Amino acid sequence: MLGRVNHIAIAVPDLKAAVASYRDRLGARVSPAESLPEHGVTVVFVELPNTKVELLEPLGETSPIAAFLQKNPAGGMHHICYEVADILQARDQLLAAGARVLGTGEPKIGAHGKPVLFLHPKDFFGTLIELEQV
Numbered sequence: 675m676l677g678r679v680n681h682i683a684i685a686v687p688d689l690k691a692a693v694a695s696y697r698d699r700l701g702a703r704v705s706p707a708e709s710l711p712e713h714g715v716t717v718v719f720v721e722l723p724n725t726k727v728e729l730l731e732p733l734g735e736t737s738p739i740a741a742f743l744q745k746n747p748a749g750g751m752h753h754i755c756y757e758v759a760d761i762l763q764a765r766d767q768l769l770a771a772g773a774r775v776l777g778t779g780e781p782k783i784g785a786h787g788k789p790v791l792f793l794h795p796k797d798f799f800g801t802l803i804e805l806e807q808v
């Protein structure tokens with residue numbers, strides 16, 4: 675089911691500071707910030723030769739990363755995003771196997787304009803999984 679790692683996400687309390695750190699201290703190439711109200715986050719992608727790192731800052735009152743940042747005020751690794759060829763087939767297979775798909779269960783359009791879904795971290799060894807159809 676799983677293809678490549680699309681990105682690894684880090685929740686941060688201050689996106690500007692995180693961008694400056696990746697750009698100026700780590701010498702990384704960083705995309706412009708993009709606000710995604712439907713996801714409750716503002717994102718920046720650090721572009722690496724083999725994958726991307728997604729820096730996430732909460733957006734709005736009901737951000738899904740707010741509680742995570744309360745527990746991890748300095749920030750922390752938030753999710754890993756795997757590519758799949760057919761997200762509805764992957765979802766149905768996972769549901770049949772007893773995994774919890776978060777939200778409504780219907781894919782949303784993610785940061786790359788492609789459908790995404792999230793799987794509960796308690797079902798996958800404490801790691802929140804995002805699936806992205808490519």
Ligand SMILES: C[C@@H](C(=O)O)C(=O)SCCNC(=O)CCNC(=O)[C@H](O)C(C)(C)COP(=O)(O)OP(=O)(O)OC[C@H]1O[C@@H](n2cnc3c(N)ncnc32)[C@H](O)[C@@H]1OP(=O)(O)O
Nearest residue numbers: 713715738741742752776784785786790792795800801802
């Ligand atoms: C734009 C898009 C893209 O890339 O295209 C994105 O990435 S958007 C990225 C942002 N969007 C999302 O994350 C959407 C999916 N996420 C969610 O629905 C939520 O964040 C949940 C995963 C359900 C967690 O919500 P919340 O923290 O409010 O609930 P909660 O406090 O009840 O957490 C339930 C338990 O899961 C743990 N928990 C929470 N977030 C976790 C994480 N990221 N990794 C590992 N464990 C995590 C909590 O510590 C708690 O464990 P204990 O009970 O042991 O304390």
Ligand SMILES: [Co+2]
Nearest residue numbers: 683728755804
């Ligand atoms: Co993501």
